[in-house]
Amino acid sequence: MGKEHILVIEDEEDILALLHYNLIKEGFKVSCAQTGEEGLNAARAESPDLIVLDLMLPGIDGLEVCRALKSAKATAAIPIVMLTAKGEEHDIVTGLELGADDYVTKPFSPRVLSSRLKAVLRRRERDHDSATDEGESLHIGPISIHPGRNEVLVNNQAVDLTFTEFRVLYLLARRPGWVFTRYQIVNAVRGDDYSVTDRAVDVQIVGLRKKLGPSGKIIETVRGVGYRFKDQ
Incomplete structure (x- = not known):
């Protein structure tokens, strides 16, 4: 450093x-x-x-x-x-x-x-x-995620995500069906020392769903717990 x-x-x-x-x-x-x-x-x-x-x-x-x-x-x-x-x-x-x-x-x-x-x-x-090491692209339904390039395609059309939105999407997509709490999302995306409200996580999810269009429904809300990527 x-x-x-x-x-x-x-x-x-x-x-x-x-x-x-x-x-x-x-x-x-x-x-x-x-x-x-x-x-x-x-x-x-x-x-x-x-x-x-x-x-x-x-x-x-x-x-x-x-x-x-x-x-x-x-x-x-x-x-x-x-x-x-x-x-x-x-x-x-x-x-x-x-x-x-x-x-x-x-x-x-x-x-x-x-x-x-x-x-x-x-x-x-x-x-x-990590992106370089893990680096294999994910293909789930119409969504393709390329971690090395921070690139997301829906039906082969590029989707413009912020860096944080991409990290949230990649976190959920790597483990379809797995429920992540808001705390786990903050911890994984920003680190243990990061303090932020549940509201900020919800904002990221709303933004992701909107940008993914009809495919956004693949991100499911688990009431009282958090969010998950629908298991295809």
Whole structure:
């Protein structure tokens, strides 16, 4: 761990300076942006390994930046850790729904933030290795899932999923008929140290079903327990 490139998008100069100092101290390469537009341009030009994104930005806010990054093929796979002063469930769920990987609320400990960033980077590296190792494509009914390419096809038509949606789908599809609780889904997709509400998992499932169209009914709700992929 270390030498990874982190882009920090934060408009408050004192927080930006604090982050820059501490992340450099931890061995990261760090670049900074103070507006949403600057952050988008830097992400596209520099392809950082991770982005720390403040939600309360002037002009283009953090959620719009997240949406733009996750909807573009060139930047969709870059992990995003949100910074929010609100700590409100709505902002957290919206960011996760858009594909963010984690969040930290202000005020925060620089050491805790650094640990969270390293955890996200470790999970991303592990997931990449796992996808390469496990890497066989899954074909269930009209749905084809290609883990090495993070690609999903329904009736041979590509489906545009966020990184998190893909991971949830792949988790369920690998074990058809197996019921996963919301906690198990969070634990498998984001790691043991990730705290998120049941509502966020439900949002991911709703998004998946919608994007899969009629094939979305293959994801079944098991009332009072969680979700499963229908055993074909």
